Amino acid sequence: MVKSMTGFGRASKETEDFKVTIELKAVNHRYLETVFRLPRQFHHLEASLKKVITQKVKRGRLECFFSFEGAKVAEKHLAVDWELLDHYVRFLRQAKERYAIQEEVDLEALLADPAFLTVSESSEADPELPALITSVLEKAVARLDDMRAEEGTELALYFKEHLVKLERLLESVKEAIPETEKAYREKLEDRLAKLVGADFDEKLVLSELALLLEKADINEEIERFASHLKQFYSILTQEGAIGRKLDFLIQEMNREVNTMGSKAMSLSITQCVVEMKTTLEKIREQVQNVE
Incomplete structure (x- = not known):
């Protein structure tokens, strides 16, 4: 399941003696980093509060703002x-x-x-407050997670739209291969005809053509790229943090496309490769937002 790393969550709860308000602000980050804005008498709670957060948040930089009201908050x-x-x-x-x-x-x-x-x-907080803080934090984290999930749904639709485009471009590359091979042969025969006349050795043509096509063969790259596309779809359905997996996969897909571009001797294939690289870059930019 795709979840965004950015979001906001807020929760508040009031009792007879206290009012606790917690606001959470999450932004992109390579790992999970939690920053607590807590008064000194609550610093000892940070470890237990972090456990509440890590139940739902796996990556991102999370700032946690705490507000306390009530005469008994601190003597x-x-x-x-x-x-x-x-x-x-x-x-x-x-x-x-x-x-x-x-x-x-x-x-x-x-x-x-x-x-x-x-x-x-006083450096010691009222004994009732830790349980109240934990309860409010759980609600704030749940609301943050809901927002991240909503944004993640939009990201998943964005990815699928661009994956479909990549599939179409890859199909166009496949379709261009026979025509490219035909063009290679015609160019080679035309060159030989100009050099030695019409009476040239057909075996020589086939031998040179085989070497040329071997250097320009991109079928292996096409197969790997198609496999990566399927893997991308599969990762989008997985639970937990998937951002790093997608980021690595995009790097592999870019590698295959670059190889296609370096081997391609056809204008139509080159044009497809350029569009594929542009589309991959758009996906990569949004993958940076995925948990």
Whole structure:
């Protein structure tokens, strides 16, 4: 089954104490890479969350954005360095007396200084949150997978349309071979007639023609290309990640077409080869999007 590597999935769930929202954004990548945008107190969950993702996603770069709401998401603690603050206030009072300063001590300014007062969050999350996060992630992944499958269906139709075109072009190449062989013989006979006259050795013609046709023979390449076409159709129906298989197969098909082009001594075959290479390139570009 064809699946795209690109897609988006979003899910949200709210309880009495929390609201968790997860957004997933997937793009093309050679392997599976997951990037979690999680607060520090949830970093220990990354391994288990990745297992949820890998159940459905095999390739691609996946960015996971987490949003948490609720008073119990993380406890905040107020820390005051009273000893340092006492020293500072005593110093200010002594400075006022020593230098006859009239201004009062600005308590608000002191509290804004992180040297005296800090607010920190607990590194431990509420025990209810991991199960809730996992549940929301499963829904987000399912929606992402649905989108990837929909795009994959469109890609499969695109591939089949272009495979049909390749089949027609390959048939045209086959049909051109007898006419090409006939043209080779006529050219060879005409050349010999100009060199030695009409009275030339027929065996020599057949011998030279056999050597020429052997060098230009593309039947083996045609058979292999036809086999690759069947294999391509078969891979499209397989489950799991198939993108790499298709990419390798396209390389093999290009190799066969290039060999046909190098051997071909017929304008009609050369024209078919050019169209086949163009069509293969279109397929290759879209194969890069397949998981």
